[in-house]
Each structure stands twice: as C-alpha cells, then as structure tokens.
C-alpha cells in the first residue's frame with residue numbers, strides 16, 4: 228500500500244471534480260474457483276484500491292460530495308480470521324492506514340444508503356463487472372439487478388478517468404517495476420524458444436516469473452506459434468523450426484499496477500527471409516510511433532501513422548498494392564491488423580475499460596470512428612503528460628479472414644490475394660511496448676526488452692547455453 232496521504236489526496240481531488248451526491252465503492256469479494264473456500268488469487272477492485280487502498284473483501288468506501296464526509300464500512304477482525312490469516316489490523320486501524328477516521332460496521336451499509344435515498348440524495352455508482360457485486364448492490368439499493376444500472380454515474384466515470392489517466396510519480400515507479408519484471412518474463416521466453424519445447428513449458432515459466440516479481444500476471448499469458456490468433460491461450464503446440472512464437476505477457480505489482488509487452492521470436496533463434504521482412508515492417512510501425520508520440524496529439528493520429536507504415540511495408544513485399552492514402556481511407560489494412568494500435572495502461576491492463584471503452588479512450592474532441600480499421604482502436608483521444616499507453620502494431624495472416632475477404636473480393640484494389648495465399652501458414656507478429664507520455668515526448672517504460680532483429684537473435688543465442696544449464700533442452 229501507499230501512505231495514507233496518497234489515498235486522502237485522491238479522495239480530495241475527486242471531491243473537487245464532483246458537485247454533489249454520494250459515491251460508494253464496494254471492495255471485490257473473494258471469487259470461488261471450484262468450491263467456496265478454494266478461491267482465485269484475491270484481486271481488489273481497482274477503483275476501491277485507488278481511493279481506499281485496502282486489499283481485502285467486505286469493505287465499502289463512501290465519499291459524500293456535499294458534506295465532505297468519508298466513511299469506511301467494514302468487518303471487525305474475528306479470532307477465526309487471525310487463526311487462518313495471521314494477525315490483522317482492527318477496522319479502526321485499517322481506517323487510519325488510509326486516512327479515514329469514520330469507520331462503521333459493514334452490516335450497516337444497507338441502512339446508510341437507504342436513508343440517503345429516502346432523503347432524495349443522488350447516489351453515484353460505477354458499473355460493476357462481477358455478478359456477486361451486482362447482487363450486493365441490488366440488495367443495498369433495494370432494487371433489482373437490472374435496475375442497478377440506473378445508479379451508474381457518467382459524471383463519476385468522467386471525474387475518475389480524469390484522475391486515473393494521469394499517472395503520478397509513485398504510479399510511474401510502480402509501472403516501471405511491472406515493466407522490469409516483464410523484461411525477465413520476455414527474455415526468458417526468448418531463451419526458451421527452441422524446437423521441441425511445448426508452449427506451456429514456456430508459458431508456465433513466464434507466469435511464475437511474474438509471481439516472483441511481486442504479483443500475478445496482469446492478464447492470462449498469450450503465448451503461441453499460432454500468433455495469428457490474437458489472444459491465444461492454448462499453449463499446447465510443440466515449437467518447430469520455421470515458426471515464430473508470439474508472447475504477449477505482463478506483470479502486476481503488489482499495488483496492482485500493470486505492464487503489457489509483446490515480443491515475437493523465431494523458433495530456434497534465427498529469422499528466415501520471409502519472417503524478417505514482415506518483422507521489420509511491424510518493428511518500423513512500433514518505432515515510428517515511439518519517435519512521434521508526444522503530448523497534445525490524438526493517439527488516433529499515431530494509430531493512423533502505424534497503419535500507413537504497415538500498408539507501405541506490405542506494398543513493399545507485394546502483399547498490398549494501390550494508392551496508400553486510398554487503402555488507408557477504406558481501412559484495407561484491417562485484414563492484416565484487425566485491432567487498434569493500443570490502449571491505456573494502469574491499474575488495469577486495459578485501464579478503466581470497466582467504465583466502457585469509449586468513455587475511457589475517447590473524448591469530446593476525438594469521437595470514436597466507425598470506419599473499418601479505425602473503429603477497433605481502444606484509445607484515440609488526445610494524449611497528455613502522465614498517460615501510459617501501449618504501442619502494439621502487428622501483422623497477422625488469418626486464413627479464415629483471408630478466405631472471407633477474398634470470396635467477397637473485398638478491397639481487392641489494395642490486396643494481392645494471389646500472393647497472400649502463400650502466407651496462410653505464416654502465423655502472426657506483434658511487438659508491444661508500454662509508453663509514458665512525458666512533457667515533450669514519450670519514453671518506453673522498463674529495462675529495454677530486445678526488439679530489433681539482431682537483439683532478438685542475440686538473446687536467443689545466449690539462450691542456447693542458458694537452457695542447457697536448466698536442463699530444459
């Protein structure tokens with residue numbers, strides 16, 4: 228946890244943004260895995276954590292924007308808790324840890340919120356994403372689960388986005404930690420990327436390294452030689468020469484800050500000619516974005532720059548054709564990159580997307596596009612110093628998608644379908660970095676993970692010895 232002034236400061240900042248009413252923030256409950264006492268690793272709700280810091284269930288944080296009151300509803304520690312979990316602070320001590328002096332019994336929260344509603348007070352709630360929290364909220368608000376949405380508050384969402392989108396120095400330090408753990412996760416995966424390895428053998432090590440670094444992975448590890456499937460969690464393939472392994476993985480810190488990096492490694496450590504050609508195109512897109520990203524330009528402009536680079540590159544290898552501007556306008560690149568350049572990153576790997584992608588990634592100045600190849604961008608809004616976004620271009624050869632487009636003759640003026648047939652066994656390439664917007668530009672967080680062709684081949688070569696020492700190959 229951070230010191231209490233961090234949490235009181237954040238609540239004070241929220242009070243400045245909100246005009247009136249009461250906001251309540253339920254903590255996450257334990258989530259059972261296969262029976263009630265066997266739970267997933269506990270993960271606090273990010274918004275609760277942002278304002279109230281504590282890392283366990285059965286808590287509700289309240290902020291009254293009219294009176295300025297702050298209340299923590301929670302359970303007193305029982306002897307059973309101590310027996311199973313060890314010594315724990317009392318409820319009052321927990322309040323002290325986050326600068327809230329008014330602590331009350333968890334069981335009293337329903338009455339508290341009912342009294343507020345009876346007085347005609349406005350109640351602000353954030354969208355829920357867990358069924359049990361939704362049921363709890365329905366009970367507290369004395370309504371149906373369907374009607375809980377009536378309390379979702381756009382003013383509260385907008386106010387919190389405004390705070391959480393700008394990362395403070397202590398948050399950036401956390402994200403650096405997460406990025407440095409990702410360095411070990413990715414370089415180890417590269418070293419293990421040898422013919423005969425099974426994907427799960429590498430994915431398991433990658434996940435374990437995150438835990439060793441202080442927290443679980445920030446999302447389930449994506450690791451596959453079938454990199455054309457964007458989120459491939461299969462992990463069953465045996466690695467063979469001539470294929471490439473996409474590894475998209477990140478770590479979470481003790482305070483829930485995330486990293487999210489992707490590297491693509493040739494099995495056996497050497498790119499062949501065709502792989503290198505496509506890799507260099509994706510790398511160029513990733514690097515041009517880093518070279519041009521700076522405050523006060525919309526990230527949509529960087530997405531467009533990346534797509535333009537991909538089209539130019541794909542024209543260079545004979546897979547696309549025609550006028551680049553025209554291809555870009557109709558989003559013909561979507562066949563090769565059916566996702567956006569990136570998303571915001573923070574306490575959630577797709578930061579704050581529980582509020583709705585568009586509420587987080589767009590603003591009044593930059594509305595979300597409806598155009599193929601652009602509507603898929605999760606974050607298009609104007610960048611500000613303190614934002615952290617991902618820069619993750621990719622080129623994928625998805626046989627089914629190619630077949631559908633080809634049958635329809637879709638964007639045939641821009642795509643060389645005949646040549647594309649010979650790439651259906653290629654897989655995919657993605658390269659992803661976490662980028663902090665600074666006052667005059669940007670910088671990639673964490674220790675640089677090998678990325679150029681020669682850097683990747685070099686770390687793979689080191690891996691030969693390393694992997695023998697581990698008895699893994």
Ligand code: GLY
Nearest residue numbers: 446475476487570
């Ligand atoms: N790294 C997973 C994603 O961005 O969707």
Ligand code: MN
Nearest residue numbers: 487617619659
């Ligand atoms: Mn990502």
